Amino acid sequence: MLVSALAAASAAVAADLGLWEMRAQMDKKEWVDLTHAFDGDIPHWKGFEAATTKVVYDYKPHGFHVEQFTHVGQWGTHVDPPSHFHEGKRALDEIPLKEQLLPLVVLDVHEKAASNPDYTLTLDDVKAWERKHGAVPEGAFVAMRTDWSKKWPDQAAMQNLDANGVAHYPGWSQETLKYLYETRKITASGHETTDTDPGVATSKDDYSLESYILGINHYQIELLDNLDKVPEAGALVVVTWPKPKAGSGFPARVFAINP
Structure with missing residues (x-):
């Protein structure tokens, strides 16, 4: 009886090794970092002060190295949880782990953004993706590829201000976001720029699109990198x-595993 019980337990353990085998298969795939390294002088929202780094212990004389970082939560490639804009909505520690490993959908409009820096992602762009790949999967993370990240770390280039101080960089549209979140029921979205809303809107302090995403209790990622290195x-x-x-924002580490 003991032998049969041990055999059954052994079989159960063997069955559970499926995740290990999956991880071994992932080692054969390409892993792509979608995160910018940050320091004190990087592109950031116009209202933020620069970050600082202070060495508080060093190898000599202490035998180890410790740095103290001082920056706002929304620094570098970062996550905006719902509580960033809406009191009572989910904070960083309240977002479940299952929302952090997702199918990645990339909407590639980098050529359109190159010819028109004020380009906003349209529902037609999403429909074009769906004609090629099928419906956007429920629970996906949808990233808007504009190649704006190639301007990093030049703040002036990222903001692209005109003579009147109006920013010109691409963004999302209300129609597109409503379709993705309400019809396709995606989990989160992200982009390469400092804001969800296009520059001409944020120059008027209009952040209604970011407010919409966070207001329906979803999170987003800003200042993504290397979207040109992952498939659609x-x-x-x-x-x-x-x-x-109860965190309302923090630098994030985001990476993709290519098929």
Whole structure:
């Protein structure tokens, strides 16, 4: 009886090794970092002060190295949870882990953004993706590729101000976001620019599109990198961040695993 019980337990353990085998298969795939490294002098929202880094212990004389970082939560490639805009909505520590490993959908409009820096993602762009790849999967992370990240780390180039101080960079549209979140029921979205809303809107302090996403209790990622190195469909994305209690934003580490 003991032998049969041990055999059954052994079989159960063997069955559970499926995740290990899956991880071994992932090692054969291409892993792409979608995150900018940050320091004190990087592109950021116009209202933020620069970050600072201070060495508080060093190898000599202490035998180890410790730095103290001072920056706003929305620094570098970062996550905006719902509580960033809406009191009572989910904070960083309240977003479940299952929302951090997702199918990655890339909507590639980089050529349109190159010819028109004020370009806003349209429902036609999403429909074109769906004609090629099928319906946007429920629970996906949808990224808008504009190649704006290639301007990093030049703040002036990222903001692209005209003579009147109006910013010109691409953004989302209300119609597109409503379709993705309400019809296709995606989990989150992201982009390469400093804002969800296009520059001409943020120059008037209009952040209604970001407010919409966060207001329906979803999160987003800003200042993504390397979207030109992942396919439009088929990749997985891992979106992770530290866990400050009731945190309203923090630098994120985001990466893709290509098919």
